[in-house]
Amino acid sequence: MKKPFMGLFMLLFAFQSNAQQITWQCSNVKVDNAPAFITVWDQFMNSELGKQMTPHAVFEFVNTNSTNPSTHQLCWFSDDAAKLEANQSMFASAKFMELFPVVNTYINNVEEISNYMGQALIADPGDFSLRFSVLYGINVKDPASYAGAFTKMKAAFDKRESNGTIELHEILAGGEKDVTHVVIVRAPSMAEWLSGRNEFISSKAFQEFAAATRPYTEVIETTSGRPLQFYNVQ
Numbered sequence: 001m002k003k004p005f006m007g008l009f010m011l012l013f014a015f016q017s018n019a020q021q022i023t024w025q026c027s028n029v030k031v032d033n034a035p036a037f038i039t040v041w042d043q044f045m046n047s048e049l050g051k052q053m054t055p056h057a058v059f060e061f062v063n064t065n066s067t068n069p070s071t072h073q074l075c076w077f078s079d080d081a082a083k084l085e086a087n088q089s090m091f092a093s094a095k096f097m098e099l100f101p102v103v104n105t106y107i108n109n110v111e112e113i114s115n116y117m118g119q120a121l122i123a124d125p126g127d128f129s130l131r132f133s134v135l136y137g138i139n140v141k142d143p144a145s146y147a148g149a150f151t152k153m154k155a156a157f158d159k160r161e162s163n164g165t166i167e168l169h170e171i172l173a174g175g176e177k178d179v180t181h182v183v184i185v186r187a188p189s190m191a192e193w194l195s196g197r198n199e200f201i202s203s204k205a206f207q208e209f210a211a212a213t214r215p216y217t218e219v220i221e222t223t224s225g226r227p228l229q230f231y232n233v234q
Helices: 034-045 081-093 096-109 143-158 190-200 204-216
Strands: 023-031 056-063 072-078 110-122 132-140 165-174 181-187 217-231
Touching: 023 081, 034 056, 034 096, 034 217, 072 081, 096 110, 110 143, 132 190, 143 165, 143 181, 143 204, 181 190, 204 217
Parallel strands: none
Antiparallel strands: 023 072, 023 110, 056 072, 056 217, 110 165, 132 181, 132 217, 165 181
16 A cells, blocks of 8 residues: 555554554534634644643544434544543643633534544554545444454555555444444545545455455444544644
């Protein structure tokens, strides 16, 4: 796979090794006034308090279904779970007036749809900021077998000439009904994602993967989107 400057969704950060396990906490939200929210959120994340928090990403949904009214996703992530947990105490201990613009704008413009925590099982953080991604929420009844089949399939995926990456994440708590894992396919653009997808699904490697995993997996939902902003990256 060709790799110029790349990385999407949740994370172009100091995590340089696949051996480091990234934990993330995300909220799917419906934003009524996106420009107002993004402006005040950007101000907060660039404040002294915001700069002390873990890496963070704001993601905009492009395609959803009738059961998912979310417009954006707010994600915190780290390879240190203690630092991720500390985000909550930072909010709790902050002076109310310091947070008031964020809290007021959040209350008036944002509806939380779902919250969930997960970990990256097979992912290259250097690809997390690619400009378009499709997320497949999957119910997996045999995680060990699925991970083995996924690893084999990904090896073939990575040998392609097209730019892009494919990842496997596990849902640990919360999220959408019946979704146990998320597969994310990222590319520099929607057009490149589509051409790569049409090429790869007809390959022997993908057909073997689909046949092997079909008895114990079900795709629950498919969404797409793009990252708007990253904070606290190094």
